Amino acid sequence: MSAPTAAGHHEPSKFHFYIQVAMILSVVTGIEVVLVYLPLPKWFVVTSLLTLSAGKFMAVIFYFMHLRWDKVFCTILFFIGLVLAGGTMWAFLHLFAADAGKPLTAAALEMARLAVA
Amino acid sequence: MSSHAATGPIDHHHDHTTSTGIPNKKLLWWAFLASDCMFFGALISTHMVYRLNPPPGNAVPTQVFNIELTSFSTFILLMSSLLMALAVNAIQRGNVKSTRTMLLGTMFFGCIFLGGQVYEFEHFVHAQKMTLSNSIFGSTFYTLTGTHGTHVAIGVLLLGMMYVRTFKPANGGGLFMNFAHLLAICVTFGVAFIWFVPGLIEVVYGLPIGDLLRRAAIPLAVGAAGLVSLFWLGRSRGAVEFGEKNAVDVEAIGLYWHFVDIVWIIIFTAVYLLEYL
Numbered sequence: 001m002s003a004p005t006a007a008g009h010h011e012p013s014k015f016h017f018y019i020q021v022a023m024i025l026s027v028v029t030g031i032e033v034v035l036v037y038l039p040l041p042k043w044f045v046v047t048s049l050l051t052l053s054a055g056k057f058m059a060v061i062f063y064f065m066h067l068r069w070d071k072v073f074c075t076i077l078f079f080i081g082l083v084l085a086g087g088t089m090w091a092f093l094h095l096f097a098a099d100a101g102k103p104l105t106a107a108a109l110e111m112a113r114l115a116v117a
Numbered sequence: 118m119s120s121h122a123a124t125g126p127i128d129h130h131h132d133h134t135t136s137t138g139i140p141n142k143k144l145l146w147w148a149f150l151a152s153d154c155m156f157f158g159a160l161i162s163t164h165m166v167y168r169l170n171p172p173p174g175n176a177v178p179t180q181v182f183n184i185e186l187t188s189f190s191t192f193i194l195l196m197s198s199l200l201m202a203l204a205v206n207a208i209q210r211g212n213v214k215s216t217r218t219m220l221l222g223t224m225f226f227g228c229i230f231l232g233g234q235v236y237e238f239e240h241f242v243h244a245q246k247m248t249l250s251n252s253i254f255g256s257t258f259y260t261l262t263g264t265h266g267t268h269v270a271i272g273v274l275l276l277g278m279m280y281v282r283t284f285k286p287a288n289g290g291g292l293f294m295n296f297a298h299l300l301a302i303c304v305t306f307g308v309a310f311i312w313f314v315p316g317l318i319e320v321v322y323g324l325p326i327g328d329l330l331r332r333a334a335i336p337l338a339v340g341a342a343g344l345v346s347l348f349w350l351g352r353s354r355g356a357v358e359f360g361e362k363n364a365v366d367v368e369a370i371g372l373y374w375h376f377v378d379i380v381w382i383i384i385f386t387a388v389y390l391l392e393y394l
Binding site: 013014015019021032035042046053057060061063064065070077079080081082088092093096097106 | 170184192210376379382
Protein backbone atom coordinates (compact mmCIF):
# COMPACT_ATOMS: atom_id res chain seq x y z
CA MET A 1 0.00 0.00 0.00
CA SER A 2 1.31 3.42 -0.84
CA ALA A 3 2.10 5.82 1.93
CA PRO A 4 0.95 9.44 1.87
CA THR A 5 3.35 11.35 -0.38
CA ALA A 6 3.78 14.39 1.80
CA ALA A 7 2.93 13.75 5.41
CA GLY A 8 1.26 16.69 7.10
CA HIS A 9 0.27 18.36 3.79
CA HIS A 10 -3.12 16.69 3.34
CA GLU A 11 -6.15 18.93 3.29
CA PRO A 12 -8.44 18.42 6.31
CA SER A 13 -10.61 15.29 6.13
CA LYS A 14 -14.22 15.95 5.15
CA PHE A 15 -15.40 12.58 6.53
CA HIS A 16 -17.82 13.96 9.14
CA PHE A 17 -18.96 16.73 6.85
CA TYR A 18 -19.95 14.22 4.13
CA ILE A 19 -21.81 12.09 6.69
CA GLN A 20 -23.75 15.16 7.82
CA VAL A 21 -24.64 16.13 4.23
CA ALA A 22 -25.81 12.55 3.49
CA MET A 23 -27.98 12.49 6.63
CA ILE A 24 -29.58 15.80 5.68
CA LEU A 25 -30.25 14.49 2.16
CA SER A 26 -31.86 11.34 3.59
CA VAL A 27 -34.10 13.36 5.90
CA VAL A 28 -35.12 15.64 3.00
CA THR A 29 -35.99 12.54 0.92
CA GLY A 30 -38.15 11.29 3.80
CA ILE A 31 -39.91 14.66 4.00
CA GLU A 32 -40.59 14.55 0.25
CA VAL A 33 -42.25 11.12 0.50
CA VAL A 34 -44.37 12.16 3.51
CA LEU A 35 -45.39 15.45 1.84
CA VAL A 36 -47.32 13.75 -0.97
CA TYR A 37 -49.56 11.96 1.55
CA LEU A 38 -50.38 15.03 3.66
CA PRO A 39 -53.69 16.84 3.04
CA LEU A 40 -52.03 20.06 1.89
CA PRO A 41 -52.87 22.35 -1.04
CA LYS A 42 -51.50 20.95 -4.31
CA TRP A 43 -49.61 24.13 -5.21
CA PHE A 44 -47.84 24.04 -1.85
CA VAL A 45 -46.80 20.39 -2.20
CA VAL A 46 -45.59 20.87 -5.80
CA THR A 47 -43.60 23.99 -4.84
CA SER A 48 -42.14 22.22 -1.79
CA LEU A 49 -41.16 19.11 -3.79
CA LEU A 50 -39.47 21.17 -6.50
CA THR A 51 -37.64 23.29 -3.91
CA LEU A 52 -36.48 20.28 -1.89
CA SER A 53 -35.32 18.45 -5.03
CA ALA A 54 -33.42 21.53 -6.20
CA GLY A 55 -31.83 21.78 -2.73
CA LYS A 56 -30.74 18.12 -2.82
CA PHE A 57 -29.42 18.57 -6.36
CA MET A 58 -27.35 21.62 -5.35
CA ALA A 59 -26.05 19.91 -2.19
CA VAL A 60 -24.78 16.94 -4.19
CA ILE A 61 -23.09 18.99 -6.94
CA PHE A 62 -21.53 21.57 -4.62
CA TYR A 63 -20.42 19.26 -1.78
CA PHE A 64 -20.14 15.67 -3.02
CA MET A 65 -18.95 16.74 -6.49
CA HIS A 66 -16.61 19.34 -4.93
CA LEU A 67 -17.83 22.27 -7.05
CA ARG A 68 -17.59 24.44 -3.95
CA TRP A 69 -13.84 23.84 -3.72
CA ASP A 70 -13.03 23.62 -7.44
CA LYS A 71 -12.38 26.42 -9.90
CA VAL A 72 -15.49 28.38 -10.88
CA PHE A 73 -14.99 27.33 -14.51
CA CYS A 74 -16.25 23.81 -13.65
CA THR A 75 -19.44 25.35 -12.22
CA ILE A 76 -19.94 27.49 -15.33
CA LEU A 77 -19.33 24.54 -17.65
CA PHE A 78 -21.82 22.30 -15.85
CA PHE A 79 -24.43 25.04 -15.54
CA ILE A 80 -24.28 25.68 -19.30
CA GLY A 81 -25.52 22.11 -19.81
CA LEU A 82 -27.97 22.42 -16.96
CA VAL A 83 -29.49 25.69 -18.24
CA LEU A 84 -29.79 24.26 -21.76
CA ALA A 85 -31.48 21.13 -20.36
CA GLY A 86 -33.81 23.23 -18.17
CA GLY A 87 -34.62 25.50 -21.13
CA THR A 88 -35.43 22.48 -23.29
CA MET A 89 -37.77 21.13 -20.61
CA TRP A 90 -39.42 24.52 -20.14
CA ALA A 91 -39.91 24.95 -23.90
CA PHE A 92 -41.32 21.43 -24.37
CA LEU A 93 -43.74 21.76 -21.47
CA HIS A 94 -45.00 25.15 -22.65
CA LEU A 95 -45.28 24.09 -26.28
CA PHE A 96 -47.34 21.05 -25.41
CA ALA A 97 -49.38 22.83 -22.74
CA ALA A 98 -50.99 24.94 -25.50
CA ASP A 99 -54.28 23.57 -26.83
CA ALA A 100 -52.88 23.23 -30.34
CA GLY A 101 -50.01 21.16 -29.00
CA LYS A 102 -52.11 18.53 -27.26
CA PRO A 103 -52.05 15.07 -28.86
CA LEU A 104 -55.23 14.33 -30.86
CA THR A 105 -57.55 11.55 -29.83
CA ALA A 106 -58.30 8.89 -32.44
CA ALA A 107 -61.72 10.41 -33.15
CA ALA A 108 -60.38 13.95 -33.47
CA LEU A 109 -57.62 12.71 -35.76
CA GLU A 110 -60.19 11.02 -38.01
CA MET A 111 -62.27 14.22 -38.13
CA ALA A 112 -59.17 16.24 -39.01
CA ARG A 113 -58.37 13.80 -41.84
CA LEU A 114 -61.92 14.05 -43.18
CA ALA A 115 -61.81 17.85 -43.01
CA VAL A 116 -58.60 17.89 -45.06
CA ALA A 117 -60.04 15.44 -47.57
CA MET B 118 -3.44 13.92 -18.44
CA SER B 119 -2.64 16.22 -15.62
CA SER B 120 0.80 16.18 -14.19
CA HIS B 121 2.01 17.08 -10.77
CA ALA B 122 5.32 18.02 -9.35
CA ALA B 123 7.19 14.94 -8.17
CA THR B 124 7.66 16.34 -4.71
CA GLY B 125 5.62 18.51 -2.38
CA PRO B 126 1.94 18.45 -1.51
CA ILE B 127 -0.71 17.64 -4.13
CA ASP B 128 -3.42 20.23 -4.71
CA HIS B 129 -6.46 18.05 -5.47
CA HIS B 130 -8.64 20.85 -6.79
CA HIS B 131 -6.22 22.83 -8.96
CA ASP B 132 -3.58 21.82 -11.47
CA HIS B 133 -1.17 24.62 -12.32
CA THR B 134 0.33 22.65 -15.20
CA THR B 135 -2.80 23.07 -17.36
CA SER B 136 -3.91 26.34 -18.97
CA THR B 137 -7.28 26.24 -17.16
CA GLY B 138 -5.81 25.34 -13.78
CA ILE B 139 -8.16 22.32 -13.75
CA PRO B 140 -6.92 18.73 -14.21
CA ASN B 141 -7.77 17.76 -17.81
CA LYS B 142 -9.53 14.53 -16.77
CA LYS B 143 -11.82 16.43 -14.47
CA LEU B 144 -12.56 19.03 -17.14
CA LEU B 145 -13.41 16.28 -19.62
CA TRP B 146 -15.86 14.68 -17.18
CA TRP B 147 -17.55 17.99 -16.38
CA ALA B 148 -18.00 18.68 -20.12
CA PHE B 149 -19.44 15.19 -20.62
CA LEU B 150 -21.82 15.56 -17.67
CA ALA B 151 -23.02 18.92 -18.99
CA SER B 152 -23.93 17.22 -22.28
CA ASP B 153 -25.56 14.33 -20.41
CA CYS B 154 -27.76 16.88 -18.62
CA MET B 155 -29.25 17.81 -21.99
CA PHE B 156 -29.75 14.14 -22.84
CA PHE B 157 -31.71 13.47 -19.64
CA GLY B 158 -33.49 16.84 -19.95
CA ALA B 159 -34.94 15.68 -23.28
CA LEU B 160 -35.99 12.27 -21.86
CA ILE B 161 -37.59 13.73 -18.71
CA SER B 162 -39.46 16.42 -20.64
CA THR B 163 -40.75 13.85 -23.17
CA HIS B 164 -42.11 11.77 -20.29
CA MET B 165 -43.72 14.80 -18.66
CA VAL B 166 -45.29 16.07 -21.89
CA TYR B 167 -47.11 12.77 -22.33
CA ARG B 168 -48.09 12.67 -18.66
CA LEU B 169 -49.64 16.13 -18.91
CA ASN B 170 -51.51 15.14 -22.09
CA PRO B 171 -52.23 11.43 -21.54
CA PRO B 172 -53.67 9.64 -24.58
CA PRO B 173 -56.71 7.37 -24.01
CA GLY B 174 -55.91 3.93 -22.62
CA ASN B 175 -52.74 5.05 -20.85
CA ALA B 176 -51.58 3.16 -17.76
CA VAL B 177 -52.42 4.71 -14.37
CA PRO B 178 -49.04 5.34 -12.69
CA THR B 179 -50.30 5.24 -9.09
CA GLN B 180 -51.74 1.76 -9.70
CA VAL B 181 -48.42 0.61 -11.17
CA PHE B 182 -45.79 2.20 -8.92
CA ASN B 183 -44.47 0.82 -5.65
CA ILE B 184 -43.44 4.02 -3.87
CA GLU B 185 -41.97 2.23 -0.82
CA LEU B 186 -39.48 0.34 -2.98
CA THR B 187 -38.61 3.42 -5.04
CA SER B 188 -38.06 5.49 -1.87
CA PHE B 189 -35.76 2.76 -0.56
CA SER B 190 -33.85 2.74 -3.87
CA THR B 191 -33.48 6.53 -3.67
CA PHE B 192 -32.07 6.25 -0.14
CA ILE B 193 -29.63 3.54 -1.28
CA LEU B 194 -28.41 5.68 -4.18
CA LEU B 195 -27.90 8.65 -1.84
CA MET B 196 -25.86 6.45 0.51
CA SER B 197 -23.80 5.18 -2.43
CA SER B 198 -22.99 8.81 -3.21
CA LEU B 199 -21.82 9.23 0.39
CA LEU B 200 -19.51 6.19 0.06
CA MET B 201 -18.18 7.55 -3.23
CA ALA B 202 -17.40 10.91 -1.61
CA LEU B 203 -15.64 9.04 1.22
CA ALA B 204 -13.62 7.02 -1.35
CA VAL B 205 -12.39 10.28 -2.90
CA ASN B 206 -11.67 11.68 0.57
CA ALA B 207 -9.68 8.54 1.46
CA ILE B 208 -7.51 8.53 -1.67
CA GLN B 209 -6.83 12.26 -1.30
CA ARG B 210 -5.27 11.32 2.03
CA GLY B 211 -3.33 8.41 0.49
CA ASN B 212 -5.39 5.70 2.23
CA VAL B 213 -5.67 2.99 -0.46
CA LYS B 214 -7.23 0.34 1.80
CA SER B 215 -10.08 2.63 2.81
CA THR B 216 -10.54 3.69 -0.81
CA ARG B 217 -10.99 0.04 -1.82
CA THR B 218 -13.57 -0.55 0.91
CA MET B 219 -15.53 2.55 -0.08
CA LEU B 220 -15.41 1.66 -3.79
CA LEU B 221 -16.71 -1.85 -3.03
CA GLY B 222 -19.46 -0.36 -0.87
CA THR B 223 -20.44 2.06 -3.62
CA MET B 224 -20.62 -0.80 -6.14
CA PHE B 225 -22.65 -2.89 -3.71
CA PHE B 226 -25.18 -0.08 -3.15
CA GLY B 227 -25.29 0.53 -6.90
CA CYS B 228 -26.19 -3.14 -7.36
CA ILE B 229 -28.97 -2.90 -4.77
CA PHE B 230 -30.39 0.04 -6.73
CA LEU B 231 -30.11 -1.87 -10.02
CA GLY B 232 -31.65 -4.97 -8.43
CA GLY B 233 -34.60 -2.84 -7.29
CA GLN B 234 -35.00 -1.62 -10.84
CA VAL B 235 -34.83 -5.16 -12.26
CA TYR B 236 -37.55 -6.24 -9.79
CA GLU B 237 -39.63 -3.15 -10.60
CA PHE B 238 -39.45 -3.70 -14.38
CA GLU B 239 -40.20 -7.43 -14.04
CA HIS B 240 -43.16 -6.66 -11.76
CA PHE B 241 -44.50 -3.95 -14.09
CA VAL B 242 -44.31 -6.21 -17.15
CA HIS B 243 -45.64 -9.45 -15.64
CA ALA B 244 -48.00 -8.32 -12.87
CA GLN B 245 -49.11 -4.87 -14.09
CA LYS B 246 -49.00 -5.78 -17.81
CA MET B 247 -47.22 -2.52 -18.68
CA THR B 248 -44.74 -3.09 -21.50
CA LEU B 249 -42.51 -0.85 -23.56
CA SER B 250 -45.00 -0.82 -26.43
CA ASN B 251 -48.54 -1.13 -25.02
CA SER B 252 -48.82 2.44 -23.72
CA ILE B 253 -47.13 5.80 -24.18
CA PHE B 254 -46.54 5.91 -20.43
CA GLY B 255 -44.69 2.56 -20.60
CA SER B 256 -42.59 3.74 -23.55
CA THR B 257 -41.43 6.99 -21.95
CA PHE B 258 -41.09 5.48 -18.46
CA TYR B 259 -38.95 2.51 -19.52
CA THR B 260 -36.84 4.65 -21.86
CA LEU B 261 -36.12 7.22 -19.15
CA THR B 262 -35.55 4.93 -16.17
CA GLY B 263 -33.86 2.28 -18.34
CA THR B 264 -31.38 4.86 -19.65
CA HIS B 265 -30.69 5.94 -16.09
CA GLY B 266 -30.26 2.31 -15.01
CA THR B 267 -27.80 1.78 -17.88
CA HIS B 268 -25.82 4.77 -16.61
CA VAL B 269 -25.75 3.21 -13.12
CA ALA B 270 -24.60 -0.14 -14.56
CA ILE B 271 -21.81 1.59 -16.51
CA GLY B 272 -20.89 3.42 -13.29
CA VAL B 273 -20.60 0.11 -11.40
CA LEU B 274 -18.34 -1.24 -14.16
CA LEU B 275 -16.14 1.89 -14.06
CA LEU B 276 -15.89 1.62 -10.27
CA GLY B 277 -14.96 -2.05 -10.64
CA MET B 278 -12.17 -1.13 -13.06
CA MET B 279 -10.93 1.53 -10.65
CA TYR B 280 -11.07 -0.97 -7.76
CA VAL B 281 -8.99 -3.49 -9.72
CA ARG B 282 -6.53 -0.74 -10.65
CA THR B 283 -5.80 -0.14 -6.96
CA PHE B 284 -4.13 -3.61 -6.90
CA LYS B 285 -1.70 -2.94 -9.77
CA PRO B 286 1.74 -3.94 -8.40
CA ALA B 287 4.36 -1.21 -8.01
CA ASN B 288 6.93 -3.34 -9.87
CA GLY B 289 4.74 -3.81 -12.96
CA GLY B 290 3.03 -6.95 -14.29
CA GLY B 291 -0.09 -8.47 -12.73
CA LEU B 292 -2.14 -8.08 -15.90
CA PHE B 293 -3.65 -11.58 -15.78
CA MET B 294 -4.52 -11.24 -12.07
CA ASN B 295 -6.20 -7.89 -12.75
CA PHE B 296 -8.27 -9.37 -15.60
CA ALA B 297 -9.29 -12.28 -13.35
CA HIS B 298 -10.17 -9.78 -10.61
CA LEU B 299 -12.32 -7.71 -12.98
CA LEU B 300 -14.04 -10.87 -14.19
CA ALA B 301 -14.81 -11.87 -10.58
CA ILE B 302 -16.28 -8.40 -9.97
CA CYS B 303 -18.42 -8.54 -13.11
CA VAL B 304 -19.75 -12.03 -12.25
CA THR B 305 -20.43 -11.22 -8.58
CA PHE B 306 -22.16 -7.90 -9.13
CA GLY B 307 -23.94 -9.12 -12.28
CA VAL B 308 -25.49 -12.02 -10.35
CA ALA B 309 -26.23 -9.66 -7.46
CA PHE B 310 -28.36 -7.23 -9.43
CA ILE B 311 -29.97 -9.65 -11.88
CA TRP B 312 -30.87 -12.51 -9.50
CA PHE B 313 -29.88 -11.97 -5.88
CA VAL B 314 -31.32 -8.52 -5.03
CA PRO B 315 -34.59 -8.93 -7.05
CA GLY B 316 -34.95 -12.38 -5.42
CA LEU B 317 -34.48 -10.92 -1.95
CA ILE B 318 -37.11 -8.26 -2.67
CA GLU B 319 -39.51 -11.03 -3.75
CA VAL B 320 -38.74 -12.84 -0.48
CA VAL B 321 -39.61 -9.63 1.41
CA TYR B 322 -42.93 -9.58 -0.49
CA GLY B 323 -43.72 -13.18 0.48
CA LEU B 324 -41.83 -15.58 -1.82
CA PRO B 325 -40.54 -18.59 0.18
CA ILE B 326 -36.75 -18.51 0.29
CA GLY B 327 -36.66 -22.16 -0.85
CA ASP B 328 -38.40 -21.16 -4.10
CA LEU B 329 -35.79 -18.48 -4.72
CA LEU B 330 -32.94 -20.93 -4.13
CA ARG B 331 -34.52 -23.52 -6.45
CA ARG B 332 -35.32 -21.01 -9.20
CA ALA B 333 -31.93 -19.29 -9.27
CA ALA B 334 -29.67 -22.03 -7.90
CA ILE B 335 -27.11 -21.99 -10.72
CA PRO B 336 -26.69 -18.19 -11.00
CA LEU B 337 -26.50 -17.84 -7.21
CA ALA B 338 -23.85 -20.59 -7.02
CA VAL B 339 -21.85 -18.85 -9.78
CA GLY B 340 -22.24 -15.54 -7.91
CA ALA B 341 -21.04 -17.14 -4.66
CA ALA B 342 -17.97 -18.52 -6.49
CA GLY B 343 -17.36 -15.04 -7.92
CA LEU B 344 -17.61 -13.53 -4.43
CA VAL B 345 -15.07 -16.01 -3.02
CA SER B 346 -12.73 -15.23 -5.95
CA LEU B 347 -13.25 -11.51 -5.33
CA PHE B 348 -12.09 -11.83 -1.70
CA TRP B 349 -9.23 -14.18 -2.61
CA LEU B 350 -7.93 -11.85 -5.34
CA GLY B 351 -8.49 -8.86 -3.07
CA ARG B 352 -5.97 -9.99 -0.47
CA SER B 353 -2.87 -7.87 0.01
CA ARG B 354 -0.24 -8.53 -2.70
CA GLY B 355 2.55 -6.20 -1.61
CA ALA B 356 3.35 -2.67 -2.74
CA VAL B 357 1.01 -1.12 -5.29
CA GLU B 358 1.40 1.67 -7.82
CA PHE B 359 -1.90 3.30 -6.86
CA GLY B 360 -1.79 6.17 -4.39
CA GLU B 361 -2.59 9.77 -3.65
CA LYS B 362 -1.38 10.81 -7.10
CA ASN B 363 -4.38 8.92 -8.56
CA ALA B 364 -6.91 10.94 -6.56
CA VAL B 365 -8.02 12.81 -9.67
CA ASP B 366 -8.87 9.48 -11.37
CA VAL B 367 -11.09 8.39 -8.46
CA GLU B 368 -12.63 11.85 -8.30
CA ALA B 369 -13.43 11.74 -12.05
CA ILE B 370 -15.30 8.43 -11.67
CA GLY B 371 -16.93 9.93 -8.56
CA LEU B 372 -18.26 12.86 -10.61
CA TYR B 373 -20.02 10.40 -12.92
CA TRP B 374 -21.44 8.45 -9.98
CA HIS B 375 -22.78 11.58 -8.26
CA PHE B 376 -24.28 12.64 -11.58
CA VAL B 377 -26.42 9.49 -11.81
CA ASP B 378 -27.54 10.30 -8.26
CA ILE B 379 -28.63 13.85 -9.11
CA VAL B 380 -30.47 12.62 -12.20
CA TRP B 381 -32.34 10.17 -9.97
CA ILE B 382 -33.18 12.99 -7.55
CA ILE B 383 -35.02 14.71 -10.43
CA ILE B 384 -36.61 11.49 -11.76
CA PHE B 385 -37.83 10.49 -8.29
CA THR B 386 -39.69 13.78 -7.91
CA ALA B 387 -40.84 14.35 -11.50
CA VAL B 388 -41.76 10.78 -12.45
CA TYR B 389 -42.80 9.18 -9.16
CA LEU B 390 -43.77 11.62 -6.39
CA LEU B 391 -45.75 14.12 -8.49
CA GLU B 392 -48.03 11.27 -9.62
CA TYR B 393 -49.38 10.92 -6.07
CA LEU B 394 -50.85 14.44 -5.95
